[in-house]
Amino acid sequence: MSSVPMLARSIVIEPTLAAWREAARPFLESGVEPDLIHFVDTAAASVQPLFVAEALSTSAGVRTGPRPHVPSSFLRRAETVACHRSPGRWNLLYRLLWRLQQNRDLLRVEVDDDVIEFRRLEHQVNRDLHKMHAFIRFRRVAGDFGEEEYVAWHRPDHLILPLAAPFFAERFAVMRWSILTADASMRWNPEMKRVEFGPGVPRERAPEDDELEELWRTYYGSIFNPARTNLRAMRAEMPARYWKNLPELQSMPGLLREAGQRVAGMIESQSALGVMSWIPAEHTLPVLREAIPRCRGCDLHACATQAVFGEGSERVALMLVGEQPGDEEDRRGQPFVGPAGRLLDQLLAEAGIDRGSLYVTNAVKHFKFVQRGKLRLHQSPRLSEMNACRPWLLAELDAVRPALVVCLGATAAKSLLGAKFALMRDRGRLVSSPWAAQVMATLHPSAILRATDPERAEGMRAMLLEDLRQARSIVA
Ligand code: URA
Numbered sequence: 305m306s307s308v309p310m311l312a313r314s315i316v317i318e319p320t321l322a323a324w325r326e327a328a329r330p331f332l333e334s335g336v337e338p339d340l341i342h343f344v345d346t347a348a349a350s351v352q353p354l355f356v357a358e359a360l361s362t363s364a365g366v367r368t369g370p371r372p373h374v375p376s377s378f379l380r381r382a383e384t385v386a387c388h389r390s391p392g393r394w395n396l397l398y399r400l401l402w403r404l405q406q407n408r409d410l411l412r413v414e415v416d417d418d419v420i421e422f423r424r425l426e427h428q429v430n431r432d433l434h435k436m437h438a439f440i441r442f443r444r445v446a447g448d449f450g451e452e453e454y455v456a457w458h459r460p461d462h463l464i465l466p467l468a469a470p471f472f473a474e475r476f477a478v479m480r481w482s483i484l485t486a487d488a489s490m491r492w493n494p495e496m497k498r499v500e501f502g503p504g505v506p507r508e509r510a511p512e513d514d515e516l517e518e519l520w521r522t523y524y525g526s527i528f529n530p531a532r533t534n535l536r537a538m539r540a541e542m543p544a545r546y547w548k549n550l551p552e553l554q555s556m557p558g559l560l561r562e563a564g565q566r567v568a569g570m571i572e573s574q575s576a577l578g579v580m581s582w583i584p585a586e587h588t589l590p591v592l593r594e595a596i597p598r599c600r601g602c603d604l605h606a607c608a609t610q611a612v613f614g615e616g617s618e619r620v621a622l623m624l625v626g627e628q629p630g631d632e633e634d635r636r637g638q639p640f641v642g643p644a645g646r647l648l649d650q651l652l653a654e655a656g657i658d659r660g661s662l663y664v665t666n667a668v669k670h671f672k673f674v675q676r677g678k679l680r681l682h683q684s685p686r687l688s689e690m691n692a693c694r695p696w697l698l699a700e701l702d703a704v705r706p707a708l709v710v711c712l713g714a715t716a717a718k719s720l721l722g723a724k725f726a727l728m729r730d731r732g733r734l735v736s737s738p739w740a741a742q743v744m745a746t747l748h749p750s751a752i753l754r755a756t757d758p759e760r761a762e763g764m765r766a767m768l769l770e771d772l773r774q775a776r777s778i779v780a
Pocket residue numbers: 626627628629630633638639640641642644645666750
């Protein structure tokens with residue numbers, strides 16, 4: 305299609321998906337083959353970005369084909385891949401998008417080299433994001449006016465701050481916090497309900513733990529203090545590549561735009577900061593197990609007998625996550641050993657899964673109940689309790705690193721896949737998640753025990769069994 309003979313030419317862009325899209329669009333519209341162009345970003349090149357107008361002029365007059373088709377599933381995943389440090393990611397994205405015009409199912413072709421690379425980068429960014437979500441340690445520092453401020457220093461492998469922002473905005477909605485990295489920094493402003501982005505920590509200033517506060521005071525405190533700075537002054541100080549489009553929210557992934565609305569109802573989730581202080585930095589099962597009895601991350605510890613930690617070995621392929629311990633689990637200190645556990649054991653046996661080859665745990669580690677005479681009646685945990693306890697689950701995930709996580713019931717599914725996850729619609733489907741390579745959700749065995757209609761109970765049992773069999777075939 306491209307009748308104009310061209311040598312492969314370099315297109316210099318800002319390292320953002322938005323900049324890449326803008327630069328790539330005219331080439332794609334004129335059918336310019338991937339081999340003929342080469343994207344370089346300003347993080348890799350020591351040159352100033354060319355304006356898009358320059359790119360446009362390349363293809364002026366050859367706008368022939370139909371408007372390119374850009375599948376939203378591709379764009380969503382490209383947002384993740386764009387955060388990878390690989391300099392080749394922009395060319396890969398162009399190649400994929402170019403090829404998607406011919407084959408709309410390309411991303412499903414698992415043996416395709418470009419698709420394999422795309423998934424590899426996506427997985428590495430998700431893994432990095434997971435580590436950031438789970439392991440950041442905030443330090444409390446006093447702000448200028450004595451107000452509290454939480455600051456963390458983190459070393460992500462990739463350029464993931466924009467991807468990580470919605471998670472922290474939601475989790476720590478009411479606090480003022482900042483996360484500093486070598487590439488960029490961000491700060492949550494709880495009054496404005498927005499994340500502001502700033503420069504990275506100069507390489508020579510990378511702080512040791514006890515230097516973080518000083519770095520904050522001498523540098524970042526004033527950079528982020530709106531009373532003392534204006535945007536122009538900030539731009540002058542910062543690497544251009546981060547300030548071209550920021551702090552305007554448009555340059556952020558779609559999720560962040562929603563963050564303001566989502567935080568409104570999530571103020572309770574600040575208790576997650578509390579739980580962080582109970583979780584040891586070393587995520588091995590013995591260390592975590594030893595620490596959890598001291599957890600006071602939410603109120604559930606007060607009435608329960610003990611925290612019930614997961615059971616199994618590190619590095620098993622399959623992890624099951626239930627809701628919370630029941631009456632019997634609470635007394636014995638082990639997960640799934642009561643009536644639901646016995647049913648689960650039967651179903652596992654029928655599905656050909658050896659319970660000894662699993663790691664079994666719960667989304668919430670303390671039993672929640674109301675006392676009725678001698679009986680302790682199970683109560684579902686609230687969102688705030690799930691949020692408070694999630695870091696324990698994430699720490700277990702980090703220790704075990706299963707290939708597949710099966711969530712039993714809606715609580716576990718919502719904890720790992722988001723509050724909007726619809727269990728009966730999406731059960732049995734493999735979902736990618738930042739927390740594990742693959743996650744699947746299915747029914748909880750207790751739901752079967754509670755069903756009053758025998759036929760319905762039988763149907764539910766069959767579904768759970770089918771999902772467990774599928775899980776087995778995935779990890780086999
Ligand atoms: N139900 C659960 O979700 N977990 C248990 O450990 C027991 C019952």
